Amino acid sequence: MLAATAVTPNIAAGDWVGEAIDLMGTRVSVDLWHEDEQRGRELVQSVLAEYRRIDERMSTYKDDSELSRVNRDAAAYPVPVSDELFELLRRALELSAASEGAFDITYESVGYLYDFRAAVRPSSGEIETRLDAIDHEHVRLDSAARTVAFARPGVRVNLGGIAKGYAVERGATLLRAAGVQHAMLNAGGDTRVLGDRRGRPWIVAIRHPRTADAVITRLPLQDEAISTSGDYERFFEEGGRRYHHILNPLTGEPTEGVLSVTVIGPDATLTDGLSTAVFVMGARRGLELIDRTPRYEAIVVEANGTLSYSSGLTAPTD
Numbered sequence: 001m002l003a004a005t006a007v008t009p010n011i012a013a014g015d016w017v018g019e020a021i022d023l024m025g026t027r028v029s030v031d032l033w034h035e036d037e038q039r040g041r042e043l044v045q046s047v048l049a050e051y052r053r054i055d056e057r058m059s060t061y062k063d064d065s066e067l068s069r070v071n072r073d074a075a076a077y078p079v080p081v082s083d084e085l086f087e088l089l090r091r092a093l094e095l096s097a098a099s100e101g102a103f104d105i106t107y108e109s110v111g112y113l114y115d116f117r118a119a120v121r122p123s124s125g126e127i128e129t130r131l132d133a134i135d136h137e138h139v140r141l142d143s144a145a146r147t148v149a150f151a152r153p154g155v156r157v158n159l160g161g162i163a164k165g166y167a168v169e170r171g172a173t174l175l176r177a178a179g180v181q182h183a184m185l186n187a188g189g190d191t192r193v194l195g196d197r198r199g200r201p202w203i204v205a206i207r208h209p210r211t212a213d214a215v216i217t218r219l220p221l222q223d224e225a226i227s228t229s230g231d232y233e234r235f236f237e238e239g240g241r242r243y244h245h246i247l248n249p250l251t252g253e254p255t256e257g258v259l260s261v262t263v264i265g266p267d268a269t270l271t272d273g274l275s276t277a278v279f280v281m282g283a284r285r286g287l288e289l290i291d292r293t294p295r296y297e298a299i300v301v302e303a304n305g306t307l308s309y310s311s312g313l314t315a316p317t318d
Contacts, residue, residue, distance in 0.1 A: 015033055015034065015035070015037070015040075016031060016032070016033055017031070017032060017034065017037060017040040017041050017044055018030055018031030018032065018044055019044050019045075019048060021048060021051075023051055023052065023055055023187075024051070024055050024059070024163070024164055024167070024187060024188070025061075025188075026164070026187060026188035026189075027186075027188065028048075028051050028164075028167070028168075028186060028187040028188070029184075029185070029186045030044050030047040030048065030171060030175075030183065030184070030185045030186075031183065031184045032044065032175060032180050032182065032183035032184075032194075033180070033181070033182040033183065033198060034180065043174075043175060043178055043180060046174060046178075047171040047174060047175065047185065050167070050170055050171050050174060051167050051171065051187065054163065054166065054167045054170065055167075057082070057084070057085060058085065058088070058159050058163045060108065060112075060156075060158050060160075066081060066082060066085050067085065067157070067158075067159065070085075070148050070157065071108075071156045071157060074148050074149050074150040074155070075149075075150040075152065075153045075154070075155060077149070078140075078142060078145065078147035078148065078149040079147055079148050079149070080145070080146060080147050081146060081147065081148055082146075083146065085148075086141065086143075086146050086148070088159060088162065088163070088166055088269075089105070089139065089141060089148060089157070089159075090141055091162070091269065091270075091273075092105045092136075092159065092161075092162050092273065093105075093136055093139060093141070095162075095270070095273045095274070095277060096136035097136070098277075098289065098292075098293075099277035099280075099281060099289055100281075101135070101136060101249055101250075102249070102276075102277045102278075102280040102281045102285075102286075103161060103273055103274075103276050103277035103280065104134060104135070104136045104249040105136065105139070105157040105158055105159060105161065105162075106133065106134045106135060106136055106138055106139065106155055106156065106157055106249070107134055107158065107247045107249050107252075108156040108157055108158035109130055109131075109133035109134045109154055109155055109156045110122065110126075110127055110130045110131060110133075110134060110247065110252035111156075111158060111245075111247055111252075112156060112158075113126055113127075113130075114243070114245070114247075116234040116235060116236055116243070116244070116245055117234075119236035119238065119243075121238070121243050122252075127251075127252040127253065130154060130252070131251075131252050132152075132154075133152065133153075133154035133155045133156070134249045134252060135249075137151070138150055138151040138152055138155045139151075139155070139157060160245075161229075161272065161273055161276040162269060162272050162273040162276075163272075164187035164188055164189075164190045164272060165187075165190040165225070165227055165267075165268040165269045165270070165271055165272025165273065166268070166269040166272070167187050167190075168185040168186060168187050168190050168191065168192040168225070168268045169192055169225065169267060169268040169269050171185045171192070172185055172192045172194055172268070175194060176194060180194060181194060181195045182194060182195045182196065182197065182198055183195070184202065188233070189227055189228040189229060189230070189233065189272075189275070190225070190226075190227045190268050190271070190272050191204065191225065191226050191227070191268070192224075192225045192268040193221055193222070193223065193224060193225075193226075194223060195222065195223055196222045196223075201220035201221055201222045202220070202221045202222065203218050203219070203220055203221075204218065204219045204220075204221055204226055205217075205218045205219075206218070206219065206228060206260075206262050206299065207228075207230075207260075209230050209231065209232050209259035209260040209301055210232075210259065216299075216301060216307065217299065217307075219264065221264070223266075224264055224265065224266065225264070225265055225266065225267055225268035225270075225271045226262060226263070226264045226271060227262070227263050227268065227271035227272045227274070227275040228260055228261065228262045228263075228275060229246060229260065229261050229275040229276050229278075229279045230259060230260035230261075231244040231246065231254070231255075231258070231259055231260070232244070232259075232260070233245065235254075242254070246276060246279050246280065248280055249280070255279055255280050256303065257282050257302065257303050258278075258279050258282060258283065258286075258300060258301070258302055258303060259301045259302065259303055260279075260300075260301045261275045261276075261278045261279045261286065261298060261299070261300050261301075262275065262298060262299045263275040263278065263290070263296060263297070263298045264296065264297045264298070265293075265295055265296035265297070266295055266296075270293075270296070271296065274289070274290065274293065274296060274298070275298075277289060278290065278298055278300060282302075283300040283302055283306070283308040286298065286300060287300065287308060287309075287310050287311075290310040291310055291311050296310075297309075297310045297312045297313045298310045298313075299313065
């Protein structure tokens with residue numbers, strides 16, 4: 001079902017309703033249980049509408065999005081933004097500080113030069129001339145004025161490492177307010193489950209990053225979020241090297257040493273951002289960050305095949 005996680009809902013005729021569409025450069029979906037099938041379908045559409053709204057506001061691929069306006073103008077003057085975008089930028093910068101810059105939305109200052117579908121990457125010279133623009137401290141937020149400014153020209157931001165998690169968390173909030181108790185929402189590698197599968201936990205399989213149709217483990221979840229970042233999501237290979245979309249802010253090049261990171265916790269916005277941060281930090285430093293973050297756990301698949309777990313998880317026995 002998903003590139004990063006595989007979840008199979010226990011479908012019962014007339015009670016489980018859902019839909020999947022292509023959006024945000026990936027497949028997004030919602031499945032929920034409702035006693036009134038028609039009302040359930042209406043709620044599915046309300047979640048999809050919320051996904052679309054967030055994409056319209058925060059996509060860097062839409063010239064008229066609020067985030068694109070920030071990227072165009074914030075180096076010239078402070079740009080007023082919505083409370084929603086301001087708060088998500090604030091949370092992203094908080095994670096940047098907590099991860100010592102491993103999570104950095106200004107990676108886009110170099111990242112926009114990569115085209116993974118067309119197998120295009122910037123030259124070392126192009127990276128070098130733009131690398132100084134990658135620094136989360138270049139992003140200046142004014143809480144009183146609700147504005148965003150960039151400290152220097154060339155800075156660009158991208159919320160791709162946190163916005164999909166935010167979208168499914170927002171969808172879950174809408175469903176919870178409507179009284180839905182059992183649901184699964186997904187956007188690419190980010191999944192949020194409400195409640196359980198009507199008496200049983202949701203079983204989430206974490207895919208093997210190198211072997212198609214294989215899994216490294218399965219996790220029983222109830223009312224949790226889970227996000228996976230992997231070097232297999234968007235990539236191309238050239239000269240024996242894999243160029244993927246998770247860039248190291250220090251180099252402007254794809255992070256090496258980790259194949260995938262899965263983070264579990266109560267908020268999909270944070271599991272999304274943490275999975276990227278841990279990927280860049282590597283197993284040792286990344287899991288130290290997780291252990292400092294209450295109620296969050298992680299599984300790291302390193303390039304040498306080693307599986308590492310945060311302190312609240314134990315390795316499977318078989």
